[in-house]
Amino acid sequence: MRLSIFFLGLVLMLTPCYAGTSRPMPAARAVKRVSVRKRPVRRTHLIRNRPHQAHPLVILDAGHGGKDRGAKVESVLEKRLSLTTVLLVKRVLEELGYRVVLTRSHDVSLTLPRRVGIANKMDATIFVSVHYNSASNPKAKGVEVFFYPSKKDTSRAKESKHLANCVLYQMVDNTSMYSRGVKKGNLYVNREADMPSILIEGGFMTNPNELSNLKSRDFLGKLAQGIARGIDKYLKT
Ligand SMILES: [Zn+2]
Secondary structure, three states, X not given: OOHHHHHHHHHHHHOOOOOOOOOOOOOOOOOOEOOOOOOOOOOOOOHHHOOOOOOOEEEEEEOOEOXXXXXXXXXXXXXXXXXXXXXXXXXXXXXXXXXXXXOOOOOOOOOHHHHHHXXXXXXXXXXXXXXXXXXXXXXXXXXXXXXXXXXXXXXXXXXXXXXXXXXXXXXXXXXXXXXXXXXXXOEHHHHOOOOOEEEEEEEXXXXXXXXXXXXXXXXXXXXXXXXXXHXXXXXXX
């Protein structure tokens, strides 16, 4: 057992939702970053005070779609991987009794405002977007989860970070993938959502080992189960 894995195990035992570690690596993500713009202060969402807490609504967003294929390595398309993943996550969450809505359930183009608009209009409990990573360095590896550290809505930022920690912890626990940590980001779908919102980068398609895993339905099932377990843990704590 590697020493680093031993210490990771210690951290996992000591924290309910693993915060992860961040290691800078050159990674060109296929996610559109949008510059910051000023916006009015939102109403504060404290999930624990929400009237429909007893029946949480989870929005699952499969990244890319239609003409926007996302990353492509060999014959593997990010838009297909992300959709397969959210369909698997949906199945597990519904078995656990959650209401789940997908921003897309097949191969169609969706704008970022449309994706967030679905969640905001439905007054969803949480928003979870799923993507896969790519980098010029084939050694780049691991999973990471982004949230938006809003200074205007600190309670939403805090909830989003907690959600990110829960999901990352369970993904790593289920798959033994390398953790790149929970990261602050200024991604549209996280910034513009009214509710706690995260964006998962579920591994590097450009890493031969990770791509090999991601081609496996069994592995993707484990990853999806980890995401669902993390969401379940967040909604129950
Ligand atoms: Zn992507």
